[in-house]
Amino acid sequence: MADGVEPGTVRPGGRTARVRQAVLRAAEDALTEQGFTGLDLADIARRAAVGKTTVYRRWGTVTGLVADLLQDMAEQSAPRTETGSLLGDLTANARLVQRTLTDPRQGALFKALIAAATGDAKTAAALHRFYDIRVREWAPCVRQAADRGEVPEGTDPHDVIRAVSAPLYYHLLISGGRLDETAADRAAEAAAIAARAGVFVRGGGKPA
Amino acid sequence: MADGVEPGTVRPGGRTARVRQAVLRAAEDALTEQGFTGLDLADIARRAAVGKTTVYRRWGTVTGLVADLLQDMAEQSAPRTETGSLLGDLTANARLVQRTLTDPRQGALFKALIAAATGDAKTAAALHRFYDIRVREWAPCVRQAADRGEVPEGTDPHDVIRAVSAPLYYHLLISGGRLDETAADRAAEAAAIAARAGVFVRGGGKPA
DNA sequence: CGTCTAACGGGTCTGAAGTTTCGTTAATGG
DNA sequence: CCATTAACGAAACTTCAGACCCGTTAGACG
Numbered sequence: 001m002a003d004g005v006e007p008g009t010v011r012p013g014g015r016t017a018r019v020r021q022a023v024l025r026a027a028e029d030a031l032t033e034q035g036f037t038g039l040d041l042a043d044i045a046r047r048a049a050v051g052k053t054t055v056y057r058r059w060g061t062v063t064g065l066v067a068d069l070l071q072d073m074a075e076q077s078a079p080r081t082e083t084g085s086l087l088g089d090l091t092a093n094a095r096l097v098q099r100t101l102t103d104p105r106q107g108a109l110f111k112a113l114i115a116a117a118t119g120d121a122k123t124a125a126a127l128h129r130f131y132d133i134r135v136r137e138w139a140p141c142v143r144q145a146a147d148r149g150e151v152p153e154g155t156d157p158h159d160v161i162r163a164v165s166a167p168l169y170y171h172l173l174i175s176g177g178r179l180d181e182t183a184a185d186r187a188a189e190a191a192a193i194a195a196r197a198g199v200f201v202r203g204g205g206k207p208a
Numbered sequence: 209m210a211d212g213v214e215p216g217t218v219r220p221g222g223r224t225a226r227v228r229q230a231v232l233r234a235a236e237d238a239l240t241e242q243g244f245t246g247l248d249l250a251d252i253a254r255r256a257a258v259g260k261t262t263v264y265r266r267w268g269t270v271t272g273l274v275a276d277l278l279q280d281m282a283e284q285s286a287p288r289t290e291t292g293s294l295l296g297d298l299t300a301n302a303r304l305v306q307r308t309l310t311d312p313r314q315g316a317l318f319k320a321l322i323a324a325a326t327g328d329a330k331t332a333a334a335l336h337r338f339y340d341i342r343v344r345e346w347a348p349c350v351r352q353a354a355d356r357g358e359v360p361e362g363t364d365p366h367d368v369i370r371a372v373s374a375p376l377y378y379h380l381l382i383s384g385g386r387l388d389e390t391a392a393d394r395a396a397e398a399a400a401i402a403a404r405a406g407v408f409v410r411g412g413g414k415p416a
Numbered sequence: 417c418g419t420c421t422a423a424c425g426g427g428t429c430t431g432a433a434g435t436t437t438c439g440t441t442a443a444t445g446g
Numbered sequence: 447c448c449a450t451t452a453a454c455g456a457a458a459c460t461t462c463a464g465a466c467c468c469g470t471t472a473g474a475c476g
Contacts (some may be wrong), residue, residue: 001295011422011473017401019424039325040408040463051425058423058462063245115323116380119245129383133385134392163375163398169382173322175343176336177370190407194398219443225453249434259455264434378451399447 007058022048024069025057031066031112032105041065064121066113070126074133082141086150086195089141090188094164098184101172112175135161142195152198160202163191217268230256232264232277239274239320240313240322247320249273254356271328274321278334282341290349294358294403296350298396306392311378323383343369360406367408371399 008016026047030039039062045052059065081092101107117127135158142157152162167187171177194200214222234255238247247270253260267273289300307317323333338378343366350365359368375395379385 007423013469014473016423016473035327036323042463045425053426053466054424062466109327115244115326118319118323118381119243124384125383131383133465154361159394162378162385165382166374166378167371169378173381174335174373174377175339175370176332186367186407189405190398190402193405193407194401197397197401199394199398199401202336215453222443223441223444224453250433253455260434261436261456262454 019048019050019054020058020068021067022050023059023071026050026132027065027069028109029046031069031101032109035108036062036066051182058171062119063116063123066116067120067123067126072124074126074130075136077133080138086145087188087192089138090160090164090192091146093138093161093186094140094168094184094188095181097165097168098179098181099169102179107178108170111172114169150193152201154201154203155195155198155199156202160191160195163194163200164188180198221348227256227258227262228266228276230258231267231273232280232407234318235273239277240317243316244270244274244320267416269328271331273304274324275328275331275334278321278338279332280300282334282338286340288346288349290398294353295400296369297346297353297399298372299393300394301346301349301369302376302392303389304307305376306389307371309376315380320379324367332391353403360409362409362411363403363406364410366409368399368403371402371408372396378402386397 008020023044026044029047030044032057033171034043041055041059041062044065045055048055055065059068078096083089083092086097091093101110117124138161139157142151142155142160145151146153146155146157148195166188167190168184171179177183216228228303231252234252237255238252242251249263249270250260251268252273253263256263263273267276286304289297291300293295321335325332329405346369347365349361350359352370353359354363354365372395375398376387376392379387379391385391
């Protein structure tokens with residue numbers, strides 16, 4: 001037997017998958033309720049009705065478990081809406097993010113995920129991948145705006161989408177400011193205006 | 209004797225103050241090196257050459273210590289620069305933030321502070337206070353821009369300053385994107401353009 | 417349907433985080 | 447300079463997260 005093989009890779013079907021799902025859901029609940037601090041794997045095992053040995057063997061640490069949870073979350077994507085204008089699309093995105101972060105459960109979960117990522121490189125990589133996928137999902141609306149001539153040629157779609165989210169996460173994590181629909185609309189508007197002005201043109205400084 | 213009195217409040221001079229400083233510096237080092245996870249008070253006590261009993265008695269938990277550290281950091285403010293134009297001032301601010309977050313020591317420290325704040329309400333409040341002070345320090349440059357007519361009357365100075373920092377923190381914590389001078393300049397430019405367009409006018413939606 | 421063994425799970429052990437105790441040191445006020 | 451006691455610190459104690467052992471369960475493959 002070749003050791004160094006991660007458990008769960010040889011027989012990924014049936015029970016193994018079931019255990020993984022149960023543990024990930026339990027981890028989600030625990031992170032939501034307890035936050036990242038004061039979280040132990042034994043508690044998660046109890047919630048998942050699974051032996052704690054299993055959790056320790058397969059994930060080892062809390063950050064490792066969070067990294068796996070992020071990968072699992074990345075696999076389920078939510079589709080975007082299309083409104084026909086850049087501002088409309090960005091506003092839809094901003095409100096989706098705002099609603100997610102405002103929701104008591106989801107907001108707490110995302111806080112915990114981000115906190116976990118600050119301490120561990122692998123978890124950080126998983127977080128980056130998760131957001132990269134989300135950003136990719138929304139990027140087409142900027143490309144369409146470029147086709148319509150709403151934003152300059154060469155505008156980086158990813159940067160525009162990220163610019164919409166940034167102020168909302170800043171409120172959530174750092175300033176503690178109100179995270180209402182007005183904040184979402186402002187974030188979208190600011191990003192749209194900056195994009196139109198060519199701030200997000202790849203590689204270049206300002207055009208005029 | 210009235211119990212319920214926090215230790216260090218009756219005789220705050222001499223030794224008590226010396227111990228506090230030593231512990232806060234040690235906590236800073238530990239947070240920088242180890243991150244928020246895997247940080248224990250006994251280690252901090254060792255670094256500070258102080259009995260661990262003292263650390264547990266005065267601060268109790270890691271988050272409590274971080275909250276005190278934030279209050280200490282808030283007391284030492286760095287003065288802003290003035291360039292005469294809104295974009296110039298915002299760019300100076302953005303570059304200052306960018307340099308701070310890029311610095312290996314400071315960047316790690318801020319990550320740890322923010323992570324700690326996600327899990328504890330008191331620490332979060334301390335973090336909000338810290339950033340509120342920083343924002344207040346820079347707000348006048350927006351007010352001056354309003355006097356010059358660069359931005360509409362009623363523009364919220366705080367929101368503009370926060371809009372500059374937001375994308376930089378988003379890179380640091382969430383997307384993992386490059387945090388170079390170009391990113392800083394873009395953040396400043398986007399905020400300046402949005403401010404000029406009236407996005408940050410208090411209470412109102414878009415003007416035109 | 418039966419064999420093989422990957423993966424799970426209960427029980428036990430251990431080391432370190434955190435608490436309590438009590439003696440020691442040094443601010444504070446007169 | 448002395449008395450008072452707040453605050454510190456060393457060491458013993460407690461608790462529990464996380465590691466380990468080994469028997470049990472159930473996928474994979476013929």
